[in-house]
Amino acid sequence: MDIPLEKMAMSLVNTEYNPEQFPGLVLRLKHIGITALVFSSGKLVCTGAKSAEMVKVGVKEILKELKKIGLTTKKEPEITIQNMVASGNIHMKLNLNKLAFKLPNAEYAPETFPGLVYKVPDSHITFLLFGTGRIVCTGAKNEKEVEEAVKDLKKKIQEVIK
Numbered sequence: 001m002d003i004p005l006e007k008m009a010m011s012l013v014n015t016e017y018n019p020e021q022f023p024g025l026v027l028r029l030k031h032i033g034i035t036a037l038v039f040s041s042g043k044l045v046c047t048g049a050k051s052a053e054m055v056k057v058g059v060k061e062i063l064k065e066l067k068k069i070g071l072t073t074k075k076e077p078e079i080t081i082q083n084m085v086a087s088g089n090i091h092m093k094l095n096l097n098k099l100a101f102k103l104p105n106a107e108y109a110p111e112t113f114p115g116l117v118y119k120v121p122d123s124h125i126t127f128l129l130f131g132t133g134r135i136v137c138t139g140a141k142n143e144k145e146v147e148e149a150v151k152d153l154k155k156k157i158q159e160v161i162k
Helices: 005-011 052-068 096-102 143-161
Strands: 015-017 025-029 034-038 044-047 084-089 116-119 126-129 134-140
Touching (some): 005 025, 005 052, 025 052, 034 052, 096 116, 134 143
Antiparallel strands (some): 015 025, 084 134, 126 134
C-alpha cells in the first residue's frame, strides 16, 4: 500500500509531517492515547497503547482515518509487537550502589542518570531500577515475558541483599 503522507497531513487533524526532518507522518489518536508513525510504504509504528488489545484498536482507528482520504486495505493488517515497555513498583527500597556492584550486566552512573540499568543476560530485556523500588522493563515481546523477567529480577535482588 502506498500512502500519500502529504495528502494525509493536509486532510486529517492531529498530524505532523515534515519530510525534510523525518520520513514518516506522526498521527496522534488522543482519545485513546496512541501516537502512530505512518510511513508511505504502509508500515506503522504505534506507541502509547496500554495493552496489545489497544494496539489493535489503534490500528482500526488509523484504517478509518485512511478511509477518510479514500484509501482502503485489501487484507487484514499484520500486527507484531516488537517492544513492550512496562513500569511498576517492586515495593522495596533498593541500594543501587550495592546492586551495581553485585549484579552482572548492571550499570549505574548516578551523576548522569538516577537509575541503574540492568541488562538481563541472554535476553533482549533491559530494566531501569530506581532506589524507590520503581522499575521500567523494556524489550519484552509480550506480557508473559515481562512477568517472568520481573519475577527473575526480584529473585536476583533478594539474593544480592541477603
